[in-house]
Amino acid sequence: MESFSLILAIVVVTALAxxxxxxxxxxxxxxxxTISTGAMRPKAAVAMSAVLNLVGAFLSVEVANTxxxxxxxxxxxxxxxxxxxxxxxxxxxxxxxxxxxxxxxxHALMGGLIGATVASAGFGAVHGDVLVTKVLIPAIxxxxxxxVAAMLATRLTYRMGRNADDKASAKGYRAGQIASAGLVSLxxxxxxxxxxxxxxxxxxVAGGTLAPDSDPPMWVILSAGIAIALGTYLGGWRIIRTxxxxxxxxxxxxxxxxxxxxxxxxxxxSHLGFSLSTTHSVSGxxxxxxLGRKGGVVRWSTATRMFVAWGLTLPAAALVAALAEWxxxxxxxxxxxxxxxLVASSAAIWKISRREIVDHTNVNDHDGAGEExxxxxxxxxxxxxxxxxxxxxxxxxxxxxxxxxxxxxxPPAKTSV
Numbered sequence: 505m506e507s508f509s510l511i512l513a514i515v516v517v518t519a520l521a522x523x524x525x526x527x528x529x530x531x532x533x534x535x536x537x538t539i540s541t542g543a544m545r546p547k548a549a550v551a552m553s554a555v556l557n558l559v560g561a562f563l564s565v566e567v568a569n570t571x572x573x574x575x576x577x578x579x580x581x582x583x584x585x586x587x588x589x590x591x592x593x594x595x596x597x598x599x600x601x602x603x604x605x606x607x608x609x610x611h612a613l614m615g616g617l618i619g620a621t622v623a624s625a626g627f628g629a630v631h632g633d634v635l636v637t638k639v640l641i642p643a644i645x646x647x648x649x650x651x652v653a654a655m656l657a658t659r660l661t662y663r664m665g666r667n668a669d670d671k672a673s674a675k676g677y678r679a680g681q682i683a684s685a686g687l688v689s690l691x692x693x694x695x696x697x698x699x700x701x702x703x704x705x706x707x708x709v710a711g712g713t714l715a716p717d718s719d720p721p722m723w724v725i726l727s728a729g730i731a732i733a734l735g736t737y738l739g740g741w742r743i744i745r746t747x748x749x750x751x752x753x754x755x756x757x758x759x760x761x762x763x764x765x766x767x768x769x770x771x772x773x774s775h776l777g778f779s780l781s782t783t784h785s786v787s788g789x790x791x792x793x794x795l796g797r798k799g800g801v802v803r804w805s806t807a808t809r810m811f812v813a814w815g816l817t818l819p820a821a822a823l824v825a826a827l828a829e830w831x832x833x834x835x836x837x838x839x840x841x842x843x844x845x846l847v848a849s850s851a852a853i854w855k856i857s858r859r860e861i862v863d864h865t866n867v868n869d870h871d872g873a874g875e876e877x878x879x880x881x882x883x884x885x886x887x888x889x890x891x892x893x894x895x896x897x898x899x900x901x902x903x904x905x906x907x908x909x910x911x912x913x914x915p916p917a918k919t920s921v
Contacts (some may be wrong), residue, residue, distance in 0.1 A: 511839065512711040515583045516704055518590045518846075520731040523700035525597040526609040527557065527735020529743060530696060530782055534688040534736075536747035537759035537790060539867060543678040544685070546741075546864035552682075553689040554737035560693020561701075561729030575614070575639070576621045577629040581710045584832040584839060585624045586703060591846050592616030592825030598853045600813055604742035604862075607813040608781035612821040613699055614639055619822025623829040642773060643781055643814075647788025650769045654789040657761035658796025665757065677756035684763035691770035692782050693732065700728040741862040745869075747787065751810075752794030752802050762786070762793035784814065 534556075535549040544552070593609070593616040600607040614635075621629050665673045701720040704727075708714040714721070720728075754762070766789040770782055787810060794802040828845075831838045 509583070509711060511583045511587070512707060512713065514839075514843065515587045515590070515707045515711075518587055518594070519700050519704045519707065520727060522590050522594050522597070522609075522613065522703075523697065523728050523731035524735040525594055525601070526613075526696055526700070527554075527732040528738045528740040529597045529601050529609050529735075530692060531736050531738075531740045531744060534685050534692055534763075534786075536744045536786075537754050537762055537793075538681050538685040539744060540747075541678065541681065541754055541756050541759045543681040543756060543759065546744075546867055549685070550737055550864075552686060553692075554733040556686050556689035557693035557697065557736050558729045558733040560690040560695075561697035561725060561732065563690075563694045575631055575634050576617060576706075577625070577631070581621065581629070581706060582624065583707050583711050585620045585829055586617070586707045586710065587839065588620040588623070588828035588832050588842065589613070589616035589825045590703065591828040591842055592619060592821040592823070594846065595824055595849055596817060596821045598850055600817075601740055601742060602853050602857055604746045605810055605813045606743045606747050606783045606787055607810075607817050608643070608783045610696060610699055610781045610783075611639075611643065611814070611817040613703065615818035615821030616825035617703070618818070619825035620829040622822075623826040624833075643784060646769055646773070646781060647784045647791075649788075650766050650785045651788035651792030651795075653765035653768070654758075654762045654792035655796040657765055658758050658793045661757045661761050662797065673757070677760045680760040681756055681763060684760055684767060687767040688763050688770070688782075688786065689736075691767050693729065695770055695773065695782055697728045697732045700731065701725055704728065741864065741867045742857075745862055745867050746806065746810075747790060751787070751790050751806055754790070754793060755797065758793035758797055761796065762789040765789045765792070 531550055531553060534553045535544070535546075538544050539546050539549050590613075593612040596607070596612040596615075597609055618630055618635070661677075701724050704724045705714065705718065705720045708721075708724075709716055709718065752758075763786075766782070766786040769785045769789075791802050791807060828842045831842050
């Protein structure tokens with residue numbers, strides 16, 4: 505630790521600040537469906553998620569190694585480059601949190617790192633094969649795989665429980681939701697906390713404190729786990745509202761199917777070292793669960809805004825990081841300017857957010873989004889979804905027009921006295 509310079513200390517602190525924003529930005533991934541269905545109280549849900557995020561941070565370092573050793577060339581990276589990357593990622597996290605969009609913190613970090621690296625050392629310092637195979641392809645595949653799995657799981661869940669008592673079934677699935685939400689939280693700590701570990705490790709290598717190809721030291725793992733856990737406990741209530749109520753209305757069966765499917769995808773990707781977006785996985789699973797229930801509605805206007813944010817995340821964070829790196833290139837005063845800009849922008853975003861407060865007391869409130877009519881995709885899926893067994897007679901009865909007053913086959917017409 506002899507060469508732990510001031511700029512390196514600033515980078516580590518900024519990385520932990522990003523990890524903190526990652527925590528409250530992505531709390532919705534684990535707890536939105538659990539909170540929206542009433543399986544857990546909001547504060548208890550985020551507290552459980554925080555603890556399991558911390559535990560998950562110690563389970564693996566594969567994703568951290570993907571970032572610190574694979575994505576960019578360590579030899580061409582300076583601590584200032586990593587600082588600029590974190591600036592781009594933090595600002596994108598805060599902006600999307602402000603508008604309640606569940607974008608990917610992971611891709612914000614990747615975009616920031618790529619943009620700052622290109623501005624500093626050129627495109628040759630970015631390992632394109634790693635970017636494609638371990639970042640971009642999983643970004644597309646994750647929501648599709650999680651969505652299809654959740655849709656099939658939802659249909660299977662309703663079919664298996666068609667003869668069960670509704671109250672007993674709902675109670676059992678709420679318990680299952682709590683367990684599956686805990687699994688998602690554990691997976692989130694395993695995947696997302698490692699990204700900050702990888703960034704700090706990369707900074708330590710760039711600053712000469714660690715040898716190239718080193719694994720994250722224990723203090724890095726611990727500090728990253730604590731930072732993401734604290735952010736998770738604060739709760740990103742705006743994004744929780746969007747994920748839990750803005751995309752679709754979930755019943756306990758759907759929430760259980762969505763969380764279990766997403767957790768499976770995230771844990772598998774962590775084991776393989778894929779820097780997967782938990783946001784993409786959980787969002788895809790929530791939409792799949794919405795389509796899996798007969799009559800379920802996915803609000804495609806919200807989903808479209810979310811897809812646009814996903815597409816903008818990498819380039820937007822990369823652009824901000826590249827500009828920050830250009831300013832940092834002027835020397836210490838440039839780095840100071842970027843730091844002041846980051847603090848001032850973060851404070852301004854927080855102040856704007858106070859105009860309309862969303863917290864644990866109103867996170868489940870509806871603002872009329874539930875009245876949005878089903879879109880073409882939802883109607884098509886509902887049309888080909890077979891009705892649950894035992895409801896054929898009900899469906900036939902419902903399809904017969906109700907007799908009108910005065911009809912010989914119907915009830916007598918009412919008369920006024």
